[in-house]
Amino acid sequence: MYYRRGREIPSSGVTTGVAGATSVYVVTVIVTESLSKRFPRVTALDRLSVDIAPGVTGLVGANGAGKSTLIKILLGLAPATEGSAHVLGLDVTKDGSTIRERVGYMPEHDCLPPDVSATEFVVHMARMSGLPPTAARERTADTLRHVGLYEERYRPIGGYSTGMKQRVKLAQALVHDPQLVFLDEPTNGLDPSGRDEMLGLIQRVHRDFGISVLVTSHLLGELERTCDHVVVIDGGKLLRSSSTDEFTQVTASLAVEVTDTDAHPDGTGALRTALAAAGVAVTTAAGGSESLASSGHLLYVEAAGEETYDLVRDTVAGLGLGLVRMEQRRHQIAEVFRDADAAAQAIPAPAGAPRSPHATQDGGAHDVA
Amino acid sequence: MSPEPTTPQTAAAPSATAVAGAPGGAHIHNIGYRHYDGPRLGRAYARRSLFSQSLRGAYGLGRSAKSKVLPMLLFAVMCLPAAIMVAVAVFTKAGKLPVGYSGYAIYLQAVIGLYLASQAPQSVSRDLRFRSIPLYFSRPIERGDYVASKFAAMAAALFALTTAPLLVLYAGALLAKMDFLDQTKGLAQGLVSVVLLSLLFAGIGLVVSAATPRRGFGVAAVIAVLTIPYGAVSALQGIAHVQGNDAAAGWLGLFSPITLIDGVQSTFLGGTSSFPDSIAPSTGAGFVYLLVTLSVIAGCYALLLRRYRKAGL
Numbered sequence: 188m189y190y191r192r193g194r195e196i197p198s199s200g201v202t203t204g205v206a207g208a209t210s211v212y213v214v215t216v217i218v219t220e221s222l223s224k225r226f227p228r229v230t231a232l233d234r235l236s237v238d239i240a241p242g243v244t245g246l247v248g249a250n251g252a253g254k255s256t257l258i259k260i261l262l263g264l265a266p267a268t269e270g271s272a273h274v275l276g277l278d279v280t281k282d283g284s285t286i287r288e289r290v291g292y293m294p295e296h297d298c299l300p301p302d303v304s305a306t307e308f309v310v311h312m313a314r315m316s317g318l319p320p321t322a323a324r325e326r327t328a329d330t331l332r333h334v335g336l337y338e339e340r341y342r343p344i345g346g347y348s349t350g351m352k353q354r355v356k357l358a359q360a361l362v363h364d365p366q367l368v369f370l371d372e373p374t375n376g377l378d379p380s381g382r383d384e385m386l387g388l389i390q391r392v393h394r395d396f397g398i399s400v401l402v403t404s405h406l407l408g409e410l411e412r413t414c415d416h417v418v419v420i421d422g423g424k425l426l427r428s429s430s431t432d433e434f435t436q437v438t439a440s441l442a443v444e445v446t447d448t449d450a451h452p453d454g455t456g457a458l459r460t461a462l463a464a465a466g467v468a469v470t471t472a473a474g475g476s477e478s479l480a481s482s483g484h485l486l487y488v489e490a491a492g493e494e495t496y497d498l499v500r501d502t503v504a505g506l507g508l509g510l511v512r513m514e515q516r517r518h519q520i521a522e523v524f525r526d527a528d529a530a531a532q533a534i535p536a537p538a539g540a541p542r543s544p545h546a547t548q549d550g551g552a553h554d555v556a
Numbered sequence: 557m558s559p560e561p562t563t564p565q566t567a568a569a570p571s572a573t574a575v576a577g578a579p580g581g582a583h584i585h586n587i588g589y590r591h592y593d594g595p596r597l598g599r600a601y602a603r604r605s606l607f608s609q610s611l612r613g614a615y616g617l618g619r620s621a622k623s624k625v626l627p628m629l630l631f632a633v634m635c636l637p638a639a640i641m642v643a644v645a646v647f648t649k650a651g652k653l654p655v656g657y658s659g660y661a662i663y664l665q666a667v668i669g670l671y672l673a674s675q676a677p678q679s680v681s682r683d684l685r686f687r688s689i690p691l692y693f694s695r696p697i698e699r700g701d702y703v704a705s706k707f708a709a710m711a712a713a714l715f716a717l718t719t720a721p722l723l724v725l726y727a728g729a730l731l732a733k734m735d736f737l738d739q740t741k742g743l744a745q746g747l748v749s750v751v752l753l754s755l756l757f758a759g760i761g762l763v764v765s766a767a768t769p770r771r772g773f774g775v776a777a778v779i780a781v782l783t784i785p786y787g788a789v790s791a792l793q794g795i796a797h798v799q800g801n802d803a804a805a806g807w808l809g810l811f812s813p814i815t816l817i818d819g820v821q822s823t824f825l826g827g828t829s830s831f832p833d834s835i836a837p838s839t840g841a842g843f844v845y846l847l848v849t850l851s852v853i854a855g856c857y858a859l860l861l862r863r864y865r866k867a868g869l
Contacts, residue, residue, distance in 0.1 A: 262694050284696045288596055292694035300686045302620060314605040315695045317596040326592055333589060343620075359691060364592035396589040 215273075216241050216367050216399045217261060222270035224256050224423070231256040233423040234270065239401065243393045245410030245417040245431075246403040253423040254403045255295070258369045262287055275366055288317055291360030291368035291398075295375060298356065301345025305336055305355045308344065309362050316363035323362075330358045333396070334388060350381040357388065361398065368392065370402040374409060386413045441488045443499055446509035454508045455484050461502050462488060467495065490515075603701045606692070610709030614675045615716075623678070630671045631717060634664055638721035642728025653729055657746025658827035660725065661718045661753055665814045668757065669782040671717055672710075676761030677774030679710055685769035689864070699864045707857060710762055714754035722746045745825040753817045756849055757782075759856025760813055766863045785812035797832035806837040810848055819845035 217239040224232040231253045248254050259265040261274050263283020272279045274286045299308060306327055313323035331340045334354040339347065344355060353373060360368050370389065374382045390413055392398050404410050410417055411431050419426040447454040455471075462469045468489040488499060496513070503510045609618065615631070616624030641654050655663060683689050692702055722743060729739045764781050765774040789812040796805040809815035809831060822829035823842025829835065837845060 264693060284599055284698070287694055288598065288696045290694075292690070294687070294690045294694075296687055298687045298691050300682055300688060302623075307618065311605070311609055312691060312695070314609075315602045315692060315697065317598050317602055317696055318592070319595060319597060319601075322592065322594050329590060363596070397591070 214240060217272070217274055217401065219257075219261075219272040220270050222257075222260065222272050223268045224253075224260060224265070225268045231423050232260070232267070235420065235423065235425050236270075237418055237425055237428055239418070240416065241399045242415040243389060243400045243402065243413055245407075245414035246401055246420065247405065247407050247410055247417060248403070248420040249405055252421050254420065255371065256423075257420070258292070258371060258401075258403070261369070262290065262292060288363070289366050291363065291365040293356045293360040293368065293370045293373060295371040295403075297352065299344045299352055302343055304342055305331060305340040305344055305347075305351075305358070309355065309359050312359040313362040318363055326362050326364065327358075330362045331355075333391075334358045334361070335384070349376050350378075350384065353377060353381070353385060354388075357385075357392075361392065361396070365398060367399045367401065370400060372403055372405075374404065374406070382409065389413055441490050441495065441499065441513055441515060443486045443488055443503075443513045444484050444511040445486075445503055446511060448507055448509070451506055451508060454506070455486060457506055458503060458508060459486055461506060462486070462499070465498060465502065467491075467498065484511075599696045599698070599701060602695060602697045603705050606697070606702065606705035607709050607712075610679050610706055611712050614679060614709060614713035626674050627671065630667055630674075631720065634667050634671075634717055635721045635724055637664065638724040638728070642724060642731070645728060645734075646732045649732065651734060653725055653734070653742075655725075656827045657722050657725060657742040658749040658821040658825040659818075659830070660721055660746065661750050662814060662818050662821070662827075662830050664721075665782075665786075668714065668718065668753070669779060669814075672714065672757050672761040672782070673775045673778040675713060676710060676758070676778055677765040677768075677771045679706055680762055680766045681769055681771045681774045684766065685771065700861060703857070703860045703864055707758055707762060707860065710758035711754045714757055715750060718750035718753060719747065722750065742826070745821075745827070749817065749821040749825050749827065752820060752849055753814075755853045756813055756817060756856075759853050759860075763856045763859045763863070766860060782813060786814055788812070789815050793832055797835070802833070802835050805832060806835055806841055809837065810845060813852075816845055816849050816852070820849055 215238045217237070220236050221234040222232055222236070223230070223234055233253075235253075235257070246254050246257070256265070260267050260272055261279060263274075263279045263286050266280060275289055277286050279286060309327040309331060310323050313326055314320065318326060331337075331354075334357050336351060336354050336358065339351065344352065347355070353376075357370070357373065360370070373389065374385050377385055386409060389400055389402055393400050402410065402414065407417070407419075414431050416428070416430050418428045443458070445454045445458050451457040459469050459471070470487045471485065488495065490496065499513060500510070612618050615627045638660065644650070645653055661668060683692070689702075693699065697705075726739060726743045730736065760781060761778050764777045768774050768777065789808050793805040793808050793815075796802070796808060806819075809819045809829075815831070818827075818829050818831065819837045819842065821827040822831075822834075822836040823839060823845065829837075836842075
């Protein structure tokens with residue numbers, strides 16, 4: 188009578204025991220349709236429609252963008268003001284309890300009591316998910332091993348490092364072998380190597396365990412490395428939903444800074460004019476959020492390909508300016524919002540925003556302030 | 557665009573999946589992931605699991621050795637007077653126990669209060685303080701299940717604490733060849749009284765503890781809620797009694813948890829009250845006592861439900 192995971196079901200012959208699940212849902216683990224959540228003062232989600240396929244999906248947004256609210260609704264813990272949402276083919280308003288049996292959740296904040304061991308705690312959580320006592324113990328041992336906790340799992344959690352605690356949190360979300368896990372900011376508070384390990388684990392969760400993942404972060408960079416698909420929301424609205432490939436294929440942008448010379452007292456302006464004449468899209472640092480002291484002297488150039496680098500070099504040389512720096516842009520998620528915000532009115536979904544940032548590979552740790 | 561479905565390995569044997577090159581995860585042993593195909597027992601089972609975990613926790617079972625000390629000690633202290641009374645009764649061949657079944661818990665209210673103050677915060681403040689609540693609510697159980705399990709576990713723990721000495725008394729009484737019917741009736745009345753007491757104290761203790769994530773505050777607050785009203789009520793009853801106003805003294809008992817139970821048991825359950833001069837409330841007043849007791853229990857339950865409506869993710 189127990190269903191197997193959805194994606195194993197051949198789309199032709201649906202043998203699932205889940206009432207009402209049709210083959211339509213085999214290709215999506217989460218579907219929301221114009222999902223809204225309004226509180227008296229704020230709108231947390233604003234007509235959000237998104238389809239999420241099996242795999243690792245990143246949910247990106249600044250703090251307060253509505254990520255947690257969305258997870259709450261998807262777990263069937265908060266009613267939506269309007270719209271509908273289905274998780275694993277089940278309606279969140281009607282089948283919350285069934286959904287929560289098949290879904291794992293790893294909260295963003297600390298949630299572990301310090302006075303029990305990881306084993307005891309995870310066994311308890313497994314039983315709370317409905318696993319019989321023996322199975323709960325076996326699955327706990329397996330899961331803790333898979334997340335990389337060995338002897339220390341018999342010691343009280345209070346003595347664990349942040350990285351170990353995060354692993355316990357992940358283990359309790361996986362212990363009942365869910366079909367889908369929600370990981371809320373799993374890399375929060377980890378050092379760079381801890382981050383890498385956690386991201387590696389998240390990839391394994393899907394690739395080796397066959398469990399779909401919805402992972403939230405405010406760091407687009409790290410999600411680009413981990414996810415198959417990225418959904419960006421801001422202010423409860425969908426900004427982008429596209430595969431990571433599309434994200435990274437988008438042209439990169441270069442930050443260029445030049446010196447002023449006697450011939451060109453405003454070197455930046457001169458370069459800008461020259462580059463614009465050469466047909467390259469150039470922008471200056473959009474004020475406000477930039478904290479760099481030299482931001483007024485920075486030009487952002489759309490890099491269409493290798494030739495743009497040459498063009499910039501040649502133009503700078505031609506003008507006789509000194510090239511202070513030319514680097515691939517470290518993008519900040521706020522820019523995706525800014526860009527997409529502008530584009531949102533016209534095209535709400537995938538078509539890449541005009542100046543979408545390029546993934547940086549240096550740890551991806553570009554926090555939104 | 558969407559990734560290809562992975563075929564999960566259901567084989568128990570270590571599988572040879574190529575994960576050696578997993579980024580950042582290279583140190584993790586590659587023993588294949590096994591899916592769980594066994595039964596999932598659902599909400600009712602989860603509720604029972606939470607109940608038994610909380611009940612065991614209330615006696616320190618499944619917790620550190622240190623946390624077993626106080627509950628076990630209080631349990632022993634609770635039973636000791638009963639054992640002594642029984643010993644004396646058997647030895648002196650007394651025809652009657654020195655203390656009635658239903659009044660026993662009232663005499664030892666301080667011990668029960670201490671037990672509640674130490675264990676109620678342990679049961680609920682911990683989950684609030686360490687923010688484990690979202691882990692429960694992201695599982696099949698609903699908020700109501702959590703409250704029901706915690707309430708039932710605390711009441712059951714108190715029931716065990718208050719029933720054990722009654723059983724000691726009963727066994728002793730039968731050993732001393734006291735009248736079987738009399739003693740059985742007394743025990744039954746005593747059990748009803750401790751059921752009420754357990755529910756009432758569990759409710760009050762949990763509501764007070766759930767208000768604060770700080771365990772220390774919880775302990776202090778529970779003690780305060782139990783002792784301050786009792787002290788005030790006793791003092792006022794004493795004054796009323798000295799002034800000859802026994803009716804007022806009878807009604808005053810409504811205002812503290814333990815005197816509520818005392819009023820109920822002395823009216824309906826054949827006990828003698830600990831009020832000044834052992835005055836018992838009239839039958840009418842007794843009904844008011846019972847009604848107030850039951851509504852306080854229901855009120856505490858409702859308050860707990862409300863508390864956890866807000867303590868979500």
